[in-house]
Amino acid sequence: DGGITQSPKYLFRKEGQNVTLSCEQNLNHDAMYWYRQDPGQGLRLIYYSQIVNDFQKGDIAEGYSVSREKKESFPLTVTSAQKNPTAFYLCASSIGNLYNEQFFGPGTRLTVL
Amino acid sequence: GQQVMQIPQYQHVQEGEDFTTYCNSSTTLSNIQWYKQRPGGHPVFLIQLVKSGEVKKQKRLTFQFGEAKKNSSLHITATQTTDVGTYFCAGDSNTGNQFYFGTGTSLTVIP
Numbered sequence: 001d002g003g004i005t006q007s008p009k010y011l012f013r014k015e016g017q018n019v020t021l022s023c024e025q026n027l028n029h030d031a032m033y034w035y036r037q038d039p040g041q042g043l044r045l046i047y048y049s050q051i052v053n054d055f056q057k058g059d060i061a062e063g064y065s066v067s068r069e070k071k072e073s074f075p076l077t078v079t080s081a082q083k084n085p086t087a088f089y090l091c092a093s094s095i096g097n098l099y100n101e102q103f104f105g106p107g108t109r110l111t112v113l
Numbered sequence: 114g115q116q117v118m119q120i121p122q123y124q125h126v127q128e129g130e131d132f133t134t135y136c137n138s139s140t141t142l143s144n145i146q147w148y149k150q151r152p153g154g155h156p157v158f159l160i161q162l163v164k165s166g167e168v169k170k171q172k173r174l175t176f177q178f179g180e181a182k183k184n185s186s187l188h189i190t191a192t193q194t195t196d197v198g199t200y201f202c203a204g205d206s207n208t209g210n211q212f213y214f215g216t217g218t219s220l221t222v223i224p
Contacts, residue, residue, distance in 0.1 A: 035214075042117070042201055042214035043156070059211060090155055099205045099212045101146070104155040 003027065004105035006091050011110045013085075021076045021108045023091030031098050032074040036060060037088040037107075049074055050098050078110065085112045119202060119215040127223050132192050134218035136185040136202035143205055145178050145185045150217075151198040159187075192222045
């Protein structure tokens with residue numbers, strides 16, 4: 001099955017801890033993205049990567065970090081510097097040009113206690 | 114900064130009624146995409162419009178891109194319960210390398 005996987009589906013962490021969210025795709029897509037979704041709001045872009053070993057900040061990158069060491073993987077670390085980390089995090093990928101049709105993973109719901 | 118607003122935020126319709134959501138950007142977009150997110154699910158791509166004034170249809174769904182490429186609409190004819198979900202427009206600005214989602218319209222269809 002081709003697609004994007006995110007794990008885990010639900011994640012709980014204590015305040016002050018860093019946490020890394022996993023995103024893997026086997027679609028052979030070049031571009032990958034991380035979004036954050038809060039209730040009543042649209043998706044907001046955190047980071048994006050067009051090719052391996054390169055990534056750019058999105059609209060709300062503060063308190064987050066990413067890496068892109070492999071084409072298939074784009075993990076997101078939510079650091080303790082992120083003031084309001086509780087949210088639904090969505091990973092996506094697209095083929096060809098940046099921001100072509102995006103395929104989304106099932107998401108990870110992070111709750112910081 | 115860039116803002117992409119959608120109206121209405123919520124819409125309840127009786128099954129069989131029509132539904133329209135409107136998307137407005139503060140800046141010109143190079144293209145507009147529409148996504149649907151079912152409750153508890155993830156966004157799924159519906160369509161992309163690129164040309165000024167473009168109109169595309171998918172069965173009961175009609176998508177339009179404004180002449181100035183700053184607004185768009187999605188119209189659903191004769192809604193069905195399977196249309197339930199939140200509809201998002203999204204696009205990248207002509208001026209920058211960013212991608213923005215609209216605020217979304219949540220559609221409830223009453224059987």
